[in-house]
Amino acid sequence: MSTQAMPASSPLATVIRVTSGNFLEMFDFFLYGFYATYIASTFFPSGNEYLSLMLTFVTFGAGFLMRPLGAVILGSYIDRIGRRKGLIVTLAIMACGTVLIAFVPGYATIGVAAPLLVLTGRLLQGFSAGVELGGVSVYLSEMAPPGQKGFYVSWQSASQQAAVMAAAALGYLLNQQLAPGVIGDWGWRIPFFVGCSIIPIVFVIRRSLQETEAFKARKHRPAFREVVGSMVANWRLVLLGMMLVVMTTVSFYLITVYAPTFGKSVLKLSAADSLLATFCIGLSNFIWLPLMGALSDRIGRWPLLVVFTVLPLLTAHPVLAWLVRDTTFAHMLEAELWLSFMYASYNGATVVALTEIMPADVRTVGFSLAYSLATAIFGGFTPVVSTWLIQVTGDKAAPGYWMAAAAACGLAAALILYRPWRGARARSQPQ
Template sequence: MQSILEAGPAALDAPRLTTSQVRRAVLASVIGNGLEWFDFLIYGYFAKTIAHVFFPVHSSFLSITLTLATFAIGFVVRPLGGVVIGAFADRYGRRRTLSALIVLMAASTLLMGLTPGYATIGIAAPLIVLCARILQGLSVGGEFATAASMLTEYAPPGRKMFYGSFQMTSQAVALLLSSACSFLLTTQLSPASLVAWGWRVPFLLGALVGPVGFYIRHKVAESPEFVQLRKRLGHAPRQSLRTFLRERGDAALCAVGVIAVGAATNYLWHSYMPLYVERQLHLPLKSALLGTAVSGLIGIVGYPLAGKLADRFGAYRLFFPVTIVWICAAWPLFAWVLAAPTPERVFAAQMIATVVLSLMSGAHPGMLTQLFPTSTRSTGVALSYNVAVTLFGGMAPLTVSTLIGVTGSRIVPAWYLIVSGLISLVLVAASASGRRLVREPDARPTESESA
């Protein structure tokens, strides 16, 4: 196996990689992303319980809103973390950055699990939770981009989308584990035990991944493409944010479009769905958690399959038909569930959404890294990915919950998905980068003179 580099003379000097080196790089890249998603999903699943523990106000609507706002704040700071950490990864390497990120993520997860409730330490409790979310938001701001860069830079020729899809597969594994853990806790513990200590167990278990992840990441070799770039330049790549926006602004807008509809779908159907099922459909939480666990199983198979299809036919050529189908299906799917809310209909809708999401998002890491050269790849992916996930994903539960409370309409999630899908189509179609990659699926960006 060997890595593919940007076109140029340095590609001829690319080192050969052993199978064990590639496997170690894949594991090192995906383990932190899995921890990130495990924590995020657990927070969403236990939003009602967390609201009771940390935000015990008289209005249940206000309590949930404060909990979701704390959830959202982790996303608000993600673009800042993405720019800072992405620039660090582009300058000093992927391996060093990933090692530091896993420590910070594990620490913030542990803080969530150990913080006493409002009844014990008063206002300090929600403030500590807020700090934990901010720390996590800053760390995960650079996690996806740096890990995706590492994966695709280790990928052999013609398999970048497939290798990148393992980043999404780690989310599916986290989805399966977090939903299974939540299902067991909610069905085996009494409500009092769940509030007292049960909800903390997943956060504490998640924090245990940190030391293992650090060890694995510390042992992995640096990305071969980054090593070749440093060798060719003779110094660390450097580029100002202003120069990046001027030279890569079109690619960044295209990347936001790629991610927007997938982020909205992911967070609504996986993170927000348990709360929606409880509060809007008045069904037990386990009705959503069972479907979410099965969704994780589907994603584990579906994401790599989507990556293979994207390598074969062109990821940007598949993007438009899949997104259009989802836009057309979103409203009928929600309307069907709302017409007669039952656990069976919720489960069926979750399966449909998961299949579409797998086809839509499996190639996302590869699609984003394909837009930027090695010297600015982590910065470009981090900035565009985090802006899109913050606006369309992280804010989705709060936005949808608030709109439902204001309008009284339970069909709001469908309209949210439709609008997100239309924005995605417009941004990708309007960008020169998107149109070029539809025509030439294997096109690669060239390094700028300022690198």
């Protein structure tokens, strides 16, 4: 079979092709978060529910520690050999991790090898994901028509929301058809098997990508040593980019991956209610992301970055405290939709801003390193931190403090990067 890219029939077809891997990645990540209690009992039995759940979330977070490594190694590879070929490589690595997690027998069958294999699968996924978001975002920014980068790049995050909705809908269907004991024994694996069946389709779709004109026009392709040198020289930019992303990655994992566990284990809502609320959050994000990406094209990035870090800084904990005081499905949905609106509005400007502030010759690795550091240090461990905060403080709304702290990081980075007090020009482009 030929490996040459087929011409894209339309911008929509190209967006679908490039974001298909994003869909697969988030589909699997969300499943891990939702079925955390079943994964804990299957692979990390300890006789202590809190300890087993913490081990499960630590394993989930461990994959994020591989992201910076994947960002530098795979990011430099993509900046050297091309966006299209690199995105195919990242998909292959991601697929290996997905298959491994889906088919590993439980602790009762193969003992300690079970959690070690699950950890290996998460590390492979993390290594791949370290550059997946960056590769997709850079591809979308380079193919976007002038003045529409925010709108086009927003579909990177929107594709993740489609995955959240698909996974939540599948989980809800299984919850209606299978008894809780069956789901706990083996039924939780069915969605992971579905994810594995998607892999060949995504490969076919992604192989049809074309290389971006912006990359083909570049005369210089930096070697790995040059890439590392550029990252060292631009360490302040990478650090500020990481701070900018902290708000996005913490709030995303809080309202999607951790939300079902929060609903079931903390608020004591049913699994069906938690899944239904999460589906609605995915739909809300899917709607708001492209709208706010387009808005950032019209008014600039910094107004959205500032407004939607100040709002969660002031409201994240109070909203969750209100939910904890009067817990109902309707109130959980209202609280989550408010958090969703703030996340999507901020993210619509953040991701495209990150592609704009990085040097063109190392755009993929610069974006990926900043994003993966934020995810590895902060966002990926949001389920662990949230579980720990509730345990040590006794405050069920404590995850709101974590989101507020992330918002403070984003606000500081936005003010430093865009320096709005320097005049109108700073309102549209970073200094």
